[in-house]
Amino acid sequence: xxxxxxxxxxxxxxAIETTPAIPTIFLPLLELLNLAPERVKLDEVxxxxxxxxxxxxxxxxxxxxxxxxxxxxxxxxxxxIITLGLRRVQTILLTCCLGNAFPTxxxxxxxxxxxxxxLGCAMICQKFSNKLTSSDGxxxxxxxxxxxxxxxxxxxxxxxxxxxxxxxAAREQIPLDEAERASMGFTHCxxxxxxxxxxxxxxxxxxxxxxxxxxxxSEAAQPLVALVHLSDMxxxxxxxxxxxxxxxxxxxxxxxxxxxxxxxxxxxEGVDLARFTFELDEAIPGVFExxxxxxxGTKKA
Amino acid sequence: MSGITSAAxxxxxxxxxxxxxxxxxLVYKVCGIFQLEEKLYLMADACGRRMKQLGVxxxxxxxxxxxxxxxxxxxxxxxxxxxxxxxTCLFRSQAQLDALRKVIxxxxxxxxxxxxxxxxxxxxxxxSTGEEPYTLAMNMLEETDHxxxxxxxxxxxxxxxxxxxxxxxxxxxxxxxxxxxxEYYKRKYFSVLGExxxxxxxxxxxxxxxxxxxxxxxxxMLFMKGMDLIFCCNVLIYFDGPSKAKVINHYYSNxxxxxxxxxxxxESLLKLNESFRLVHFPGTxxxxxxxxxxxxx
Numbered sequence: 001x002x003x004x005x006x007x008x009x010x011x012x013x014x015a016i017e018t019t020p021a022i023p024t025i026f027l028p029l030l031e032l033l034n035l036a037p038e039r040v041k042l043d044e045v046x047x048x049x050x051x052x053x054x055x056x057x058x059x060x061x062x063x064x065x066x067x068x069x070x071x072x073x074x075x076x077x078x079x080x081i082i083t084l085g086l087r088r089v090q091t092i093l094l095t096c097c098l099g100n101a102f103p104t105x106x107x108x109x110x111x112x113x114x115x116x117x118x119l120g121c122a123m124i125c126q127k128f129s130n131k132l133t134s135s136d137g138x139x140x141x142x143x144x145x146x147x148x149x150x151x152x153x154x155x156x157x158x159x160x161x162x163x164x165x166x167x168x169a170a171r172e173q174i175p176l177d178e179a180e181r182a183s184m185g186f187t188h189c190x191x192x193x194x195x196x197x198x199x200x201x202x203x204x205x206x207x208x209x210x211x212x213x214x215x216x217x218s219e220a221a222q223p224l225v226a227l228v229h230l231s232d233m234x235x236x237x238x239x240x241x242x243x244x245x246x247x248x249x250x251x252x253x254x255x256x257x258x259x260x261x262x263x264x265x266x267x268x269e270g271v272d273l274a275r276f277t278f279e280l281d282e283a284i285p286g287v288f289e290x291x292x293x294x295x296x297g298t299k300k301a
Numbered sequence: 302m303s304g305i306t307s308a309a310x311x312x313x314x315x316x317x318x319x320x321x322x323x324x325x326x327l328v329y330k331v332c333g334i335f336q337l338e339e340k341l342y343l344m345a346d347a348c349g350r351r352m353k354q355l356g357v358x359x360x361x362x363x364x365x366x367x368x369x370x371x372x373x374x375x376x377x378x379x380x381x382x383x384x385x386x387x388x389t390c391l392f393r394s395q396a397q398l399d400a401l402r403k404v405i406x407x408x409x410x411x412x413x414x415x416x417x418x419x420x421x422x423x424x425x426x427x428x429s430t431g432e433e434p435y436t437l438a439m440n441m442l443e444e445t446d447h448x449x450x451x452x453x454x455x456x457x458x459x460x461x462x463x464x465x466x467x468x469x470x471x472x473x474x475x476x477x478x479x480x481x482x483x484e485y486y487k488r489k490y491f492s493v494l495g496e497x498x499x500x501x502x503x504x505x506x507x508x509x510x511x512x513x514x515x516x517x518x519x520x521x522m523l524f525m526k527g528m529d530l531i532f533c534c535n536v537l538i539y540f541d542g543p544s545k546a547k548v549i550n551h552y553y554s555n556x557x558x559x560x561x562x563x564x565x566x567x568e569s570l571l572k573l574n575e576s577f578r579l580v581h582f583p584g585t586x587x588x589x590x591x592x593x594x595x596x597x598x
Binding site: 173233234236237238239241245246247248249250251252253254272273274275277278281282285 | 329333335399400403404405407408567569570571580584586589591
């Protein structure tokens with residue numbers, strides 16, 4: 001039974017992979033991101049982006065978002081890389097690519113709500129990561145951006161089944177993954193993992209996508225998975241959830257993920273979680289603005 | 302490691318004297334109230350009013366008064382008065398009320414359902430002129446036919462100021478205090494008094510016991526036992542560190558295991574008590590006294 005579900009997921013994911021909506025530069029860019037930063041050359045990225053004017057233009061607009069730190073849009077990709085750094089520009093590019101990777105048709109989830117959550121989680125992951133010593137903020141951002149990619153798979157490959165799950169979640173005010181498990185028998189974690197593996201995304205990211213609701217089950221990169229898990233929960237209680245009230249209490253410091261992170265990062269004990277929460281609220285308008293810049297739309301979450 | 306620049310501030314904040322951001326951080330350090338970047342202009346306005354009263358010309362001069370002046374503590378209290386002015390109204394925090402009704406009440410009811418006496422005790426500490434306890438009472442009454450069927454609700458509302466307590470008992474409010482109250486609640490729980498005044502109906506008043514209480518009176522604080530919920534919004538900000546820590550320790554003892562403590566929406570405990578656990582609900586934070594069964598005391 002499990003095998004047949006896994007097979008069905010794989011087959012349907014393969015069909016998505018061939019969708020023409022995926023920007024041609026997306027997968028090569030992912031490959032570049034898998035490389036160690038010192039092996040990525042500026043010219044390679046510039047050349048890659050020159051194949052897609054739409055993505056390039058979006059990237060330049062997004063670079064001037066308060067989230068990314070430039071007051072004025074840079075005039076070229078090369079200029080953006082010189083000012084913001086290669087890895088930051090790769091992050092922005094991937095954000096834009098991902099936004100274009102899936103057609104914004106008649107989704108089960110409102111695409112604007114989905115992107116607000118994904119970008120919101122990316123922002124929180126990065127801010128969280130910046131509170132920790134020896135933690136890679138760009139990688140954390142990427143993990144936050146990609147963590148719920150399985151919902152996109154569900155929207156495209158399992159629209160009917162996922163529609164039932166989403167309606168159940170909204171009606172009962174329960175987390176979406178609980179509703180998926182109850183009504184579909186699998187979750188966006190499995191479908192996201194299938195897509196990530198198909199795209200040959202780095203294993204750390206696959207672990208995040210597959211285990212962000214249960215970090216203790218991840219086979220590798222547990223601190224990163226734990227960080228995404230906590231950021232995802234914070235994101236959902238600070239107004240960037242899935243468009244409905246989730247009837248739950250989030251106990252960040254009582255969560256096993258907090259314990260996982262604490263083992264690696266003793267400095268976490270000194271974090272003022274209340275102040276951190278207030279600081280996140282300050283960044284939310286920036287997320288909304290960025291989503292409008294990249295994806296359009298003005299609907300409220 | 303690269304950092305995202307802080308936030309998407311209102312454009313006004315960007316042009317503001319950076320001293321106001323320093324004052325915002327000082328206020329947080331002293332009392333735990335955090336003013337969001339987008340609302341930094343409110344902090345600047347509050348400082349402006351104080352500067353005018355004191356005849357101070359520049360934000361920098363005011364900063365010196367707050368940090369190095371001989372009356373800096375008194376001035377900080379004056380500033381806090383200005384920062385929190387006009388915040389009191391009924392239904393001030395819908396996120397707290399949603400958390401209360403949608404998350405906390407079902408949990409408390411389930412936890413306490415095996416007890417012989419089905420009773421919930423709520424304390425509004427520093428209730429001022431009654432807006433908070435009446436809001437809580439109306440929300441409890443909304444649940445009496447559902448979640449709270451068969452339960453006795455006791456709301457204790459205390460304040461240091463006698464006059465505030467007397468005003469609270471009357472339960473008469475004008476447009477400003479009622480600006481966040483929906484027509485539904487106005488119609489159901491208020492009587493019209495004329496001249497744009499509404500009076501809280503007796504069935505709401507009957508749920509509340511008003512009294513005067515000094516939160517620093519240790520002997521009386523020891524008797525406030527058996528609470529399931531404590532609300533104390535924008536009160537502790539006026540206390541110095543040690544006094545605040547003492548009051549918070551009292552609250553912890555006053556609460557039943559599994560009970561909750563709420564501050565104002567932009568207030569924090571500043572890690573003054575390590576026993577309380579900060580918990581998040583959609584749109585708001587609260588503090589939880591871990592239940593015995595959670596094994597995380």
